[in-house]
Amino acid sequence: MDTAVTPVEFREGAVxxxxxxxxxxxxxxGSVLVHLPGPDGxxxxxxxxxxRFRVVILEAGQPPRPAAMVAQAIRRLGLDAFDLMGTASDGxxxxxxxxxxxxxxxxxxxxxxxxxxxxxxxxxxxxVATPTLVLLGTRDDxxxxxxxxxxxxxxxxxxxxxVYDAGAAVGRDRPQAFAEVVADFLERREAxxxxxxxxxxxx
Amino acid sequence: xxxxxFETVRYVPPRALPAEWPVPSGxxxxxxxxxxxxGMIERLRYVEALGFDWVSVSEHHYSPRILTPSPIVSxxxxxxxxxxxxxxxxxxIVPHSNPVRVAEELAMxxxxxxxRLVVGLxxxxxxxxxxxxxxxxxxxxxxxEGMELILKAxxxxxxxxxxxxxxxxxxxxIWPRPLQQxxxxxxxxxxxxxxxxxxxxxxxxxxxxxxxxxxMGKATRYYREQCARHGWTPAxxxxxxxxxxxxxxxxxxxxxxxxxxSAQAPFALRAGVREAMMAADARNIAGEARPAVLSGxxxxxxVGSPDTVVEQVRRCREVVGAGVLDLSxxxxxxxxxxxxxxxxxxxxxKVLPRIRDI
Numbered sequence: 001m002d003t004a005v006t007p008v009e010f011r012e013g014a015v016x017x018x019x020x021x022x023x024x025x026x027x028x029x030g031s032v033l034v035h036l037p038g039p040d041g042x043x044x045x046x047x048x049x050x051x052r053f054r055v056v057i058l059e060a061g062q063p064p065r066p067a068a069m070v071a072q073a074i075r076r077l078g079l080d081a082f083d084l085m086g087t088a089s090d091g092x093x094x095x096x097x098x099x100x101x102x103x104x105x106x107x108x109x110x111x112x113x114x115x116x117x118x119x120x121x122x123x124x125x126x127x128v129a130t131p132t133l134v135l136l137g138t139r140d141d142x143x144x145x146x147x148x149x150x151x152x153x154x155x156x157x158x159x160x161x162x163v164y165d166a167g168a169a170v171g172r173d174r175p176q177a178f179a180e181v182v183a184d185f186l187e188r189r190e191a192x193x194x195x196x197x198x199x200x201x202x203x
Numbered sequence: 204x205x206x207x208x209f210e211t212v213r214y215v216p217p218r219a220l221p222a223e224w225p226v227p228s229g230x231x232x233x234x235x236x237x238x239x240x241x242g243m244i245e246r247l248r249y250v251e252a253l254g255f256d257w258v259s260v261s262e263h264h265y266s267p268r269i270l271t272p273s274p275i276v277s278x279x280x281x282x283x284x285x286x287x288x289x290x291x292x293x294x295x296i297v298p299h300s301n302p303v304r305v306a307e308e309l310a311m312x313x314x315x316x317x318x319r320l321v322v323g324l325x326x327x328x329x330x331x332x333x334x335x336x337x338x339x340x341x342x343x344x345x346x347x348e349g350m351e352l353i354l355k356a357x358x359x360x361x362x363x364x365x366x367x368x369x370x371x372x373x374x375x376x377i378w379p380r381p382l383q384q385x386x387x388x389x390x391x392x393x394x395x396x397x398x399x400x401x402x403x404x405x406x407x408x409x410x411x412x413x414x415x416x417x418x419m420g421k422a423t424r425y426y427r428e429q430c431a432r433h434g435w436t437p438a439x440x441x442x443x444x445x446x447x448x449x450x451x452x453x454x455x456x457x458x459x460x461x462x463x464x465s466a467q468a469p470f471a472l473r474a475g476v477r478e479a480m481m482a483a484d485a486r487n488i489a490g491e492a493r494p495a496v497l498s499g500x501x502x503x504x505x506v507g508s509p510d511t512v513v514e515q516v517r518r519c520r521e522v523v524g525a526g527v528l529d530l531s532x533x534x535x536x537x538x539x540x541x542x543x544x545x546x547x548x549x550x551x552x553k554v555l556p557r558i559r560d561i
Contacts, residue, residue: 135366138351152361161364161373162355164348177366193364193373 008047010057017073023059024077028052032079033186036060036070038088038111045171048179053083053186060093064117067096071104083186085109088168091147092116098130107189108132109182112140112168113147122147125154132158133185137166137173157190204520204561205440207257207291207529208250208547212270212277214239215538224330224470225265239270242540243277244284246547251288253551257321258285259445259529262294264334266470275308282316289319293392293410293445293529296327297353298345299335303375305349306356310381318382323410323443324350325392329484329495330472339484345369347401350391354405357386390443394422396490403429408441410529413501416522418488419444423524425489439526444519448505448530450512450550457507465536468500500535509553516558528558 010025025042028050035046035057042057049055056077060070070093074082084105086094091113098105108130115121132155136148152160161181166173184192217232247258260277263269271277274294282290292312295305313320326346332339348367355363355375362376381387391402392410399422402409409426411419423442430437451457472480477497484495505515519525532546 138355149361152363159364159373160361161366164351164365164367164370174366177368181364181366195373197371 006047008050010042010046010050010055015058015073015076017069017076020065020069022065022070022073025057026055028054030054031186032056032082034058034074034079034082034084036084036086036090036094038086038090040087040111040169040172043169043171043178044175045178045182048175049183052183056082061088061090064089064093067093067100067118071097071101074104080104081106083107083109085111085182086113087111087171089114089116092118092121095121095125095128095151098128098132099124102129105130107186109185110134110148110151111170111178112136112145113151115147122150122154125151126156128155128158131185131189133182134158134160135170135178135181136160136162137168137170138162138164139166139173140168140170142168159185159190159193204516204525204558205256205527206555206558207259207443207527208247208255209259209261209293209445209529209531210243210247210250210277210281211261211268211531211533212239212243213246213533213538213540213543214267214270215540216267220267222470224472225333226267226470231267236270240280244281246544247281247285247288249547251285253547254555255288255551257289257291257527257529259291259293259323262296262327262331264331268469275305275312278320279312279315282312282319287319289321290316291321291323291529293323293390294325296331297324297349298326298337298342298369299331300349302349302352302370303356303372303377306353307377309353309387310357310377310379313381313383313387314379318387320381320383320387321390322387323390323392324353325410326395326398329480329486329497332480332484333476339480341369342484343395343397347397350401351405354386354389357381388441390441392443394419394488396425396487399426399489400429402426403433406430406433406435408437408443410443410445411523411525412445412529413447413496413504414488415502415504416519420522420524421491422489427524439520439524442523442525443527443529444523444525445529446505446519446531447501447503447535448512448532448546448550449503449534450505450507450509450532450546450554452508452549454507454511457511460534460542461503461506464500464503464534466500468497469536472497503535505530509549509557512550512554513557513561516554517561520561 010027033053091110171178260274364373390408390410
């Protein structure tokens with residue numbers, strides 16, 4: 001992956017569902033990654049991911065939209081199956097969506113996730129069958145630390161990765177580190193635990 | 204005041220050694236090496252009997268000056284043979300190391316030694332960067348990240364990955380964890396702003412070494428300020444001061460020992476390498492730039508008769524705030540073991556009982 005953080009042009013659009021208008025931004029080609037960005041908006045990490053994936057950033061959090069509405073909005077965009085990433089309270093929405101439509105959501109990435117409006121979410125975590133990666137910044141003592149760890153404990157086979165020296169907004173604080181681990185997970189799923197780093201210095 | 208004996212493993216060379224670092228391996232004498240490690244255990248039995256609280260070991264390479272390239276190995280050897288004393292592993296050099304391996308080995312050692320481990324984590328002296336081809340300009344960053352990863356490996360209950368700047372792991376989940384929970388008493392060793400801030404942020408102790416009280420006091424004051432900023436106050440035993448001590452029956456005798464000591468560091472680097480290293484290795488005391496110590500002998504800040512030394516310890520407590528003294532009682536540069544044994548006896552009899560309550 002090119003690790004320079006260069007600005008990527010995101011096309012803007014909107015999709016209507018049940019009278020609500022959800023804005024989205026889109027860039028890149030290939031396998032689809034839908035991102036529910038929470039309060040963090042367009043972080044440099046998304047530009048990096050758009051070099052590898054078709055990234056669709058869907059504003060689903062302000063005001064918070066129910067998972068079913070978000071699922072429908074994504075269908076309106078013509079996207080049937082997709083990888084899904086949710087940040088902060090949109091992490092809870094992403095989890096709700098994965099529970100609602102397990103066949104459409106191929107993989108789930110939760111960036112410092114926090115409780116959404118679904119008070120029952122924690123109880124349902126063991127039912128999440130989607131391969132899940134949780135990302136927490138090592139400087140995040142509050143936002144994602146609690147639900148992030150709960151997700152790791154309760155979602156079967158899920159992975160927890162600490163991004164060193166990042167706060168709650170991991171993709172803003174450490175864009176290259178964030179994009180590398182997310183891309184590796186989305187491409188290899190569970191097998192991302194097997195290193196492919198080359199250490200040969202002088203062949 | 205807690206008192207720690209800094210064990211440097213006295214290698215007595217059967218013939219004169221080359222004076223430069225690295226010291227050629229070929230000049231090493233296996234029998235002298237074996238005698239040095241056996242002598243270490245005999246000395247430490249005496250140290251334990253004298254009532255020292257801790258024995259400390261450190262990490263140094265490619266020279267006989269301090270014969271512990273792997274302090275974890277020394278600590279395990281000591282722990283197996285001494286039943287009571289606390290073992291302060293004031294190494295390992297973190298930027299050289301695999302932090303997960305360090306976390307595992309220290310957890311093993313703490314468990315096998317019945318919770319007698321104290322840990323100091325550090326960046327290492329400038330010349331050590333050359334031993335494993337570490338870029339000195341990256342050493343600080345690698346140290347901070349490695350220390351944080353060690354703490355995380357000790358405390359995180361779930362398997363985790365680490366997406367760092369210098370270290371990357373997809374799976375960490377160590378067994379055993381330390382016997383002392385959440386982890387052994389741990390110090391960030393160093394006077395730098397970064398080290399003090401790290402210690403304050405993670406509620407660790409702060410360890411400083413060798414410099415004059417006033418200068419070291421600057422670092423420990425900065426550390427305490429940073430702790431306050433993070434909402435806590437360190438206990439006295441969370442401030443450690445390592446120092447050289449020359450104690451003798453009289454002040455005159457002690458000063459004569461000091462005068463006899465070389466002003467040059469033993470096994471110095473060649474001038475060209477030393478200058479290049481000074482340029483590459485930025486150091487500071489509480490944010491104020493200082494050059495790396497590469498050529499001069501380390502200062503001796505406790506010198507005198509038992510009475511004098513007791514007063515100096517009192518001043519050290521006031522100025523540095525240290526609640527732990529980690530002492531090298533060896534006459535620096537000497538290959539004669541006799542003065543060390545004498546100093547130990549004198550210190551144990553006439554100083555140690557009088558500084559407990561300071």
